[in-house]
Amino acid sequence: MDQDPLLSIKVKKPMPNKFKGPYDIYKDGFCFLPSLFSQSEISAGYKGLWSIINGKYNTGRPPENRFWNLGDSPNSIIKIDKPHICNESVWKLVTKPKFGEALASVVNAKMVQVWHSQVVWKPKSINHSGNAGWHRDAQYWPFWSADGLYTAWIALSDVSINSGPVRFIAGSNKWDSIEGLDFFDKNIDSQDKILDKHYKNRNIVCSTLKTGQVSIHTSLTYHSSTENKESDPRVGMVVHFCTDKAMRIPVVGENENYLDKIKDHSIAPIIYGDKIES
Numbered sequence: 001m002d003q004d005p006l007l008s009i010k011v012k013k014p015m016p017n018k019f020k021g022p023y024d025i026y027k028d029g030f031c032f033l034p035s036l037f038s039q040s041e042i043s044a045g046y047k048g049l050w051s052i053i054n055g056k057y058n059t060g061r062p063p064e065n066r067f068w069n070l071g072d073s074p075n076s077i078i079k080i081d082k083p084h085i086c087n088e089s090v091w092k093l094v095t096k097p098k099f100g101e102a103l104a105s106v107v108n109a110k111m112v113q114v115w116h117s118q119v120v121w122k123p124k125s126i127n128h129s130g131n132a133g134w135h136r137d138a139q140y141w142p143f144w145s146a147d148g149l150y151t152a153w154i155a156l157s158d159v160s161i162n163s164g165p166v167r168f169i170a171g172s173n174k175w176d177s178i179e180g181l182d183f184f185d186k187n188i189d190s191q192d193k194i195l196d197k198h199y200k201n202r203n204i205v206c207s208t209l210k211t212g213q214v215s216i217h218t219s220l221t222y223h224s225s226t227e228n229k230e231s232d233p234r235v236g237m238v239v240h241f242c243t244d245k246a247m248r249i250p251v252v253g254e255n256e257n258y259l260d261k262i263k264d265h266s267i268a269p270i271i272y273g274d275k276i277e278s
């Protein structure tokens, strides 16, 4: 490994992209990878997420935030933040070296760090309960540059066209930001009207995946998902990662110190390369 004195990062050389497919992370804003996990890793991860949902944390650490609690509607989206710190199997899943290498290869990175994660567990929906509105991840991360920030979505269940797959708008990673769009807004029809005003012709690609497959999108790619019409839950382990190209942006207010957490590698593991905190 070489040492980059400017960044204080001990870096590996970037690898060529080994995962060329129909969609390109830079041109389209997203791409898909084949399964990188064994059946037993997937099944352990699935069980681990289910324990977390039920309030059991075998690492002894609670999640950063729960947007669903026991007793809430069984048809609502279950979103819990940083599940990877709560359960050993989930931790193993997101820190698997082969996964880190694949992410580095796709985004041409010398270093990959998991700085945040979520489980988005979507049971069979009632009406619009399973809708996650159009958004780009960067709109929630004022403390990060747009460059060097990505999300990997690991399918822990088969994701069919009827189970509410994540949908990406191809090329939207090049768009200016659009006001009025939000993950938590379930009224996707009204959001579509907002999008119509800006970009009438949209190429929407549904991320139908087999268990273990992974999608990756940039922090600027607009995406959403709609209801799960199937009886089995649609389960995504959402891994937000930064690379050596990411830059911290100073902010004031409640998020001022939020990113200090990435110095603690038991919260924000480095899964490719090796970063030395200066």
Ligand SMILES: O=C(O)CCC(=O)C(=O)O
Residues within 6 Å of the ligand: 120, 132, 137, 151, 153, 165, 166, 183, 223, 224, 225, 236, 238
């Ligand atoms: O899983 C979903 O439906 C939405 C996930 C999402 O917003 C993301 O991966 O950034």
